Amino acid sequence: MSEAAFRALYRRLRDQAPEGLDQRRGALGRLTPERVVAAAAEVRCGRTVSLAALIETTPGPDNPQPASHRMTAPTSGQHDAPGLRFALDRFAMNVHGDADSHLDALCHVIFDGELHGGVPASSVTPDGAGALTLDLVRDGIVGRGVLLDIPRLRGVPWLEPGDHVTTEDLVAAETAQKVTVGPGDLLFVRVGHRRRRRSLGAWDAAQARAGLHPTTMGFLAERRVAALGSDGNNDTAPSAVAEVPFPVHVLAMHAMGLHLMDYLDFEELAPECERQDRWHFLCVIAPLRLPAATGSPVNPIAVL
Known part of the structure; x- marks a missing residue:
């Protein structure tokens, strides 16, 4: 895709944002109370499924700076001491890596010197972001989740790195799964990244991964x-737009105000949806309360 075609698509998506939509909340404004109530009616059997991968603390080709986890108490010699003791630990991570499940706040993407909605990029400082931060989702994201399984559609276990999900794929998956993506839905697109990683081992996903083509926006x-x-980064690598490394991030977050979740795990959810022949469900997403942050580790829960 040429840079000129990408920028034309960017302008079209940015300019067609509905009037009255709160630019500070982006597309989350579509999650009206009525739609949340309707999403609660999606629950049938009460089965809950995590859509997050295990957080890893061992370096790998796709995770050179893994999360760190260490015990701070009890210290040596305290285990058998009489009286009360507490086990304590400390955790730190690079939120926007290529292995751990995370949610991107709208301040994460800077394009042409601006954030979503024309907010100046200068609002992001060394002390934290001052606008469009994770605080926008402090009350969580709750709605109807829809999973579109593209490897299932194509009859393969996963899409190979570099392959693109197209608009035709999304429409065909709807038909095959007897589901229709609608207003206010939380859309999840499986490319099989997690299954490939478990089957073949980790690789440098920053250089090669399956994802959505920019035109799917x-x-x-x-x-x-x-x-x-x-379950990948949403963006394909290498990028479909040579001049823009993460075109889906730019279009979805910057132009459309869509919060993104990267590197989720659908390998438990997809078989359950298959078994129930039902690919929509209540979904509850609760990021950490980090008011000036650009993202958070996340553990979305599907309730079927």
Whole structure:
């Protein structure tokens, strides 16, 4: 895709944002109380499924700076001491890596010197972001989740790195799974990244990964989804736009105001949806309360 075509698509998606939508909340404004109530009615059997991968603390080709976890108490010699003791630990991570499940706040993407909605990039300082931060989702994201399984559609276990999910794939998956993505939905797109990683081992996903083609953002805009998540990075590598490394991030977050969730895990959810022949569910997403942050580790829960 040429840079000129990308920028034309960017302008079209940015300019067709509905009037009255709160730019500070982006597409989350589509999650009206009525839609949340309707999403609660999606629950049938009460089965809960995590959509997050295990946080890893061992370095790998896709995770050179893994999360760190260490015990701070009890110290040596305290284990058998009489009286009360507490086990204590400390945790730190690089939120926007290529291995751990995380949610991107709208301040994460800077494009042409601005954040979503024309907010100046200078609002992001060494002390934290001053606008469009994780605080926008402090009350969580709750709505109807829809999983579109592209490897299932194509009859393969996973998409190979570099392969693109197209708009035609998304529409065909809807038909095959007897589900329709609609306004306010939380759309999850499986490319099989986690299954490939477990089967073949980790690789440098920064250089090669399956993802959505930038033109699929037109489908998301047409269906008026509220958020997007994938078991990959959402963006393909190498990029479909040579001059823009993460075109889906730019289009979804910067132009459309969509919160993104990267590197989720659908390998438990997809078989359960298959078994129930039902690919929509209540979804509850609760990021950490980090008011000036650009993202958070996340553990979305599907309730079927």
